[in-house]
Amino acid sequence: MPKITYVEHSGKQHVVDVPSGLTVMEGARDNGVPGIDADCGGACACSTCHAYIDPEWVDRLPSVEPMEEDMLDFAYETKPGFSRLTCQIKVTDGMDGLIVQLPEKQI
Template sequence: MAKITYIEHNGQEHVVDVPTGLTVMEGARDNGVPGIEADCGGACACSTCHVYVDPAWVEKLPEKDAMEEDMLDFAYEPDPEQSRLTCQLKVTDALDGLVVRMPEKQI
């Protein structure tokens, strides 16, 4: 289980305990966190679960694969360093304390 902080664009924080093995996207979806739409259900076929990872966490996450890189091209205002798709981030104990910020909108 990892405690993950999701921060809406307006600054509203949601601190959620997400079970190991789920994705960061599933943690948001299952707990009603607004701002992560996840239209494709986690198939890495859209960019509606896009977030900005807190700078302290960027280097601690697994590398983006080519498919995630391609989908991020369709995200709203992607950042080359901080943007990630939450469907591609599997929760492990090592993610305890992760902080992600939602963009102004998902497209």
């Protein structure tokens, strides 16, 4: 089972086992990781699961789809090339070690 590290804005880390097939957002939500609100439940309709992808992982993840790109316009302090909505990243076995940093707040 892939381990994903969620890093709060304060620097506190949460290393979580996330089953393949779930999303990065579901892994955070199901394990009580603070900083990912996921108000829409994963429908790509709110941007409250925004996170920054560690630079080593950016090119290893599936590309951003147009709907996600549009919703990122509503996220807090996006970083072009690094910001993603975690509800749109489906976990695979190859994502073991993924690191995501959480923004200071969600809008």
